[in-house]
Structures are given as structure tokens and as C-alpha cells.
Amino acid sequence: MLSSSEIADIRATAASLADVARVQTLAHFRKPDLHADTKEAARFDPVTIADRESEAAMRAILAKARPNDAILGEEFGATPGTSGLTWVLDPIDGTRGYISGTPTWGVLISIADDTGPLYGIIDQPYIGERFAGGFGAAHVTGPMGHAALKTRAPRALNQSILLSTFPEVGTQVEGDAFRRVAAHARLTRYGMDCYGYALLAGGHVDLVIEAGLQAYDVQAPIAVITAAGGIVTNWQGGPAHQGGQVIAAANADIHAAAMALLND
Structure with missing residues (x-):
């Protein structure tokens, strides 16, 4: 302590x-x-x-x-x-x-x-x-x-805003999983880099989903988002601070909805 x-x-x-x-x-x-x-x-x-x-x-x-x-x-x-x-x-x-x-x-x-x-x-x-x-x-x-900072309140996935840096989102398999979520989101935007995580912490968007990250790409966003009330995990729901596949969500409801599609 x-x-x-x-x-x-x-x-x-x-x-x-x-x-x-x-x-x-x-x-x-x-x-x-x-x-x-x-x-x-x-x-x-x-x-x-x-x-x-x-x-x-x-x-x-x-x-x-x-x-x-x-x-x-x-x-x-x-x-x-x-x-x-x-x-x-x-x-x-x-x-x-x-x-x-x-x-x-x-x-x-x-x-x-x-x-x-x-x-x-x-x-x-x-x-x-x-x-x-x-x-x-x-x-x-x-x-x-x-x-x-306070993340967004729960809303339906079809009303959500989803961000990612690259449209390709990792491997072909990872990209296919991302596109399953994107197909259900109201709006998907690319090219935000770390600013996307800041927008999530600020309550402006609902999800950031990426793959192939390093620890230095994600540890600061994890700290900021979780302190603002959001959730950051890997695509299996485990810790994400070592990088890899990362999903950042404004709340537990939108996290669960996106996870179900990522792992469909």
C-alpha cells in the first residue's frame, strides 16, 4: 500500500x-x-x-x-x-x-x-x-x-461509437472478429491512436478495440479509463496490461455485448 x-x-x-x-x-x-x-x-x-x-x-x-x-x-x-x-x-x-x-x-x-x-x-x-x-x-x-472524467452510461450496441487505429486490426482472424462488432455499432472510426482511449475516458465514445499492442501502448490508457469508470481487458476478459488484443469499454454492458461478438 x-x-x-x-x-x-x-x-x-x-x-x-x-x-x-x-x-x-x-x-x-x-x-x-x-x-x-x-x-x-x-x-x-x-x-x-x-x-x-x-x-x-x-x-x-x-x-x-x-x-x-x-x-x-x-x-x-x-x-x-x-x-x-x-x-x-x-x-x-x-x-x-x-x-x-x-x-x-x-x-x-x-x-x-x-x-x-x-x-x-x-x-x-x-x-x-x-x-x-x-x-x-x-x-x-x-x-x-x-x-x-466519466465514461458513458450503458446503451445498446447499435447506438454505440467504436474506435480503432487501423482498419486491418491485427491478423485476418482478429480483423474478422472486429468487423463482427463494427457491423453492429452505430458508428466506427479509425486513426485515433491513443486519443481514442482518452475520448472513451471522457465519455464521448463507447468502445476501442485493437490487437497487436505492446505494454507501453496500453498501460496508461488502462489506468485512465478504469479510474473514469470503464473496463479494459483482453478479448477473453482477462488482464490486458501486457498488450496483445485489447478491448476498452465505457461500461460492463457494452463490454459484454462486444465480447460476445468478438468470441462468436
Whole structure:
């Protein structure tokens, strides 16, 4: 059990990480000379100087502020710790969107123990929105002020809004399962990256369904969404904090309806 002072320190440290990541990512966003390398030869999986500088800056803060915590980051891998807590960092979630100039990418920051994420931030630097959740509270701060986060109330699946990043959604089998749900939703939209999870936490959409995720893609969204009253599991209803197949739902009713179709 973490003390109130430890929780306060975690929240303050997470905010500092998000602040420095804003500086690093905005320094290169929508700049004409931005170059993207690819991590894979078989497909375009972009990484930029902004990804690397953002994570490096966050790691530098953690090395001073919380040197006993472990770190797992997308760009620089795992650093061991002794505290039993791990910071999970995605310096730019949605690099494809970032290099395209869209404002749907974000910085993902979370801290987890061996049971999963305890607290997380989804930060959109360009819009200036920060969604935070964990330790019994969830809120958003941005151009429209400060507000509590609360997921949507139950509604029929045929009245729901469903988001995903890629229309393909993983393998052929996974894509077929996703399309069974999409066929029953009122509206399906693509290309949101981590911003889709923020919209779910904010009560604007009902479902986000994806596959092939990594731990750093999903741990911050899990913390924010669950603190806002939603549910995040894998497609079998189990824990999702290690990534893979993920379904995020605004409430238990819409989660059950979508799960039934995913596993039909």
C-alpha cells in the first residue's frame, strides 16, 4: 500500500514527465525537415528524433527523482529497479499521426506494480489536453478547463461509437472478429491512436478495440479509463496490461455485448 505522500510524489513526477515530453515533441511537430526512420524492413514502422528525445528527457527526470523505480520505454527498452514499481513510457504513441501532422498522437506515461498500472497520463501536447487517472480519481485539463472524467452510461450496441487505429486490426482472424462488432455499432472510426482511449475516458465514445499492442501502448490508457469508470481487458476478459488484443469499454454492458461478438 502506497502512502499519501508517495502517491503525491508519483502524480507530481508523472506531471513533470508529461511537461518535458511536451517540450521535446512540439519542438519537431509539423516541421518541414522532420525525418522518420523505420524500425522494420518489411513495413513502415516510423520513429523520429522526437520519439527518442522525448523518452530520453523523461528518463533523465526519473533518474534523479525516482532512481529506484524500473523503467520500460518503447525506444530504449527496460531499465531495472528495486522499488517494485515500473514507469512505462511511450514517448509518442501514434508516430504515424505525428509525422502526418494530425493531433491524435500522444505521450503515454504510467506507473505499475506487478498487478498492472496504478496511475497513468494520456497527454496531447499540441491541443494541450492532459487526461490523468488512478488512485481513485480521473480528470482532464485542457483548453476547456479542468473536469472530472466519466465514461458513458450503458446503451445498446447499435447506438454505440467504436474506435480503432487501423482498419486491418491485427491478423485476418482478429480483423474478422472486429468487423463482427463494427457491423453492429452505430458508428466506427479509425486513426485515433491513443486519443481514442482518452475520448472513451471522457465519455464521448463507447468502445476501442485493437490487437497487436505492446505494454507501453496500453498501460496508461488502462489506468485512465478504469479510474473514469470503464473496463479494459483482453478479448477473453482477462488482464490486458501486457498488450496483445485489447478491448476498452465505457461500461460492463457494452463490454459484454462486444465480447460476445468478438468470441462468436
